[in-house]
Amino acid sequence: xxxxxxxxxxxxxxxxxxxxxxxxxxxxxxxxxxxxxxxxxxxxxxxxxxxxxxxxxxxxxxxxxxxxxxxxxxxxxxxxxxxxxxxxxxxxxxxxxxxxxxxxxxxxxxxx
Amino acid sequence: xxxxxxxxxxxxxxxxxxxxxxxxxxxxxxxxxxxxxxxxxxxxxxxxxxxxxxxxxxxxxxxxxxxxxxxxxxxxxxxxxxxxxxxxxxxxxxxxxxxxxxxxxxxxxxxxxxxxxxxxxxxxxxxxxxxxxxxxxxxxxxxxxxxxxxxxxxxxxxxxxxxxxxxxxxxxxxxxxxxxxxxxxxxxxxxxxxxxxxxxxxxxxxxxxxxxxxxxxxxxxxxxxxxxxxxxxxxxxxxxxxxxxxxxxxxxxxxxxxxxxxxxxxxxxxxxxxxxxxxxxxxxxxxxxxxxxxxxxxxxxxxxxxxxxxxxxxxxxxxxxxxxxxxxxxxxxxxxxxxxxxxxxxxxxxxxxxxxxxxxxxxxxxxxxxxxxxxxxxxxxxxxxxxxxxxxxxxxxxxxxxxxxxxxxxxxxxxxxxxxxxxxxxxxxxxxxxxxxxxxxxxxxxxxxxxxxxxxxxxxxxxxxxxxxxxxxxxxxxxxxxxxxxxxxxxxxxxxxxxxxxxxxxxxxxxxxx
Numbered sequence: 001x002x003x004x005x006x007x008x009x010x011x012x013x014x015x016x017x018x019x020x021x022x023x024x025x026x027x028x029x030x031x032x033x034x035x036x037x038x039x040x041x042x043x044x045x046x047x048x049x050x051x052x053x054x055x056x057x058x059x060x061x062x063x064x065x066x067x068x069x070x071x072x073x074x075x076x077x078x079x080x081x082x083x084x085x086x087x088x089x090x091x092x093x094x095x096x097x098x099x100x101x102x103x104x105x106x107x108x109x110x111x112x
Numbered sequence: 113x114x115x116x117x118x119x120x121x122x123x124x125x126x127x128x129x130x131x132x133x134x135x136x137x138x139x140x141x142x143x144x145x146x147x148x149x150x151x152x153x154x155x156x157x158x159x160x161x162x163x164x165x166x167x168x169x170x171x172x173x174x175x176x177x178x179x180x181x182x183x184x185x186x187x188x189x190x191x192x193x194x195x196x197x198x199x200x201x202x203x204x205x206x207x208x209x210x211x212x213x214x215x216x217x218x219x220x221x222x223x224x225x226x227x228x229x230x231x232x233x234x235x236x237x238x239x240x241x242x243x244x245x246x247x248x249x250x251x252x253x254x255x256x257x258x259x260x261x262x263x264x265x266x267x268x269x270x271x272x273x274x275x276x277x278x279x280x281x282x283x284x285x286x287x288x289x290x291x292x293x294x295x296x297x298x299x300x301x302x303x304x305x306x307x308x309x310x311x312x313x314x315x316x317x318x319x320x321x322x323x324x325x326x327x328x329x330x331x332x333x334x335x336x337x338x339x340x341x342x343x344x345x346x347x348x349x350x351x352x353x354x355x356x357x358x359x360x361x362x363x364x365x366x367x368x369x370x371x372x373x374x375x376x377x378x379x380x381x382x383x384x385x386x387x388x389x390x391x392x393x394x395x396x397x398x399x400x401x402x403x404x405x406x407x408x409x410x411x412x413x414x415x416x417x418x419x420x421x422x423x424x425x426x427x428x429x430x431x432x433x434x435x436x437x438x439x440x441x442x443x444x445x446x447x448x449x450x451x452x453x454x455x456x457x458x459x460x461x462x463x464x465x466x467x468x469x470x471x472x473x474x475x476x477x478x479x480x481x482x483x484x485x486x487x488x489x490x491x492x493x494x495x496x497x498x499x500x501x502x503x504x505x506x507x508x509x510x511x512x513x514x515x516x517x518x519x520x521x522x523x524x525x526x527x528x529x530x531x532x533x534x535x536x537x538x539x540x541x542x543x544x545x546x547x548x549x550x551x552x553x554x555x556x557x558x559x560x561x562x563x564x565x566x567x568x569x570x571x572x573x574x575x576x577x578x579x580x581x582x583x584x585x586x587x588x589x590x591x592x593x594x595x596x597x598x599x600x601x602x603x604x605x606x607x608x609x610x611x612x613x614x615x616x617x618x619x620x621x622x623x624x625x626x
Contacts, residue, residue: 044407045468045470046407046408046465046470046472046475046512046528047472047473047512047513048509048512048514048517049402049406051178051405051406051407053405081393
């Protein structure tokens, strides 16, 4: 099993969710996050006081999937979250050791 | 109770057709001549009245309450309270960081409440009774004699409003002025320091300056004394003239210089703005100033606050006419136009120089326009007010951005850049725009009963002297008061307190619990 973590532009969430749902992905966790990468942030000006805002609001989505599904999930996120401009975000894939459904106690594959 | 007598109201009626323009709440001049067209109407009315009044009636000069003017002044007083709470409180509150939101709101709310009580105890008396040209006396302390029957003069002889409503109207001015200062030292001042500073400041700075600008004997006393001079025989002439001179000399220092301030450019805005700057300098810049993000936390609330300020300002400016007359209408029109002009001026200059128009810019410009038109609202013509607004928007923008950044002082919410600078532009602009040749009203000479000749040099000198005395008195007085507060309770919170925010540390509450 893998965790696919994607940092995306906030307005791309619905497209990504639709694509993942179409693949049969059963669940998704979304967190509002701030950060920076190559997109350097932006400038805000209040009555002449300029503030460089380095941390830009993004959404972090996390999906737990069977290893066999990782590639199609990545493809789905790539195709839907992409605008082609700087700041589209990143995808990280990490190993997932165990998964347990709290309600039933099911584990691993059947818990996803 | 001195109820208005119907005939009296009839006698006053033609005045509604007159070109009546009153310059200052407590300023000496007033134009009140009857247009020829209304003369025959007045005669007819007099005949009608005579027919109705077969029984003996009191003398026309008997002071009587004008219910219509009283109704308007009740409304205007409530509108000025709306400016402060919630208007100013929200405008300022939205501009600070969310951890300090409640501290600003409570500082403004506290100011209103404490000043109301002080006003009743001795503020009204010190401001609006005779004494010296610098401060009044204590004859009306604890509202002595201010009963429901007591009447206060307006700008028209024999037109009176309740002294209680005059008391309330002026009270709202005393309440908003120190509340404006809060914006300059927001986000790092101890609440205890604010709690002590406000009562001291209104006592030693606001009341004297309000007295100097607005206290005068009133139109009734002046016209009566002038009539007595005209009626006096050769032997009584000297005594009557001496009495008239005494009445004319019974006024505040700045008023006696002939400075015009319709609704409080010097008293309210220059005064509060400078006290704010001194506070910002003495309490020091916020921790992290110019290094950390100090963006406004809720510009939506600031927009709501600014809009409420604008609405309430009609009570402030149009109410300063003290009558529901043409002068009030002129003040209202000017308050619309100058504000719109200044808002656009700020926004477009920002757009041209910075590349983007901003909401904070347009609402800041609106407030700058409101400030600048305050002293001019009953004197300038509408086109003059638009020019005044355009100038104020640009100059205040310059002060809140270029000047503040180059000098490095931390006037958190620009109380100085908007109120003091806008107030000075307004005070000096009033001296120019009152000129009848520029569409202004001119200034009324109550003794002669006509508009005096406009003298640009004399008027500008009077305006400049008024500004200078206000700056000097406020500057010295405020500095001493801040020092006293610093030595007793301390002005500033600890750095950790400031980091955590004043809401949690000073008030143990949080503005937003999501």
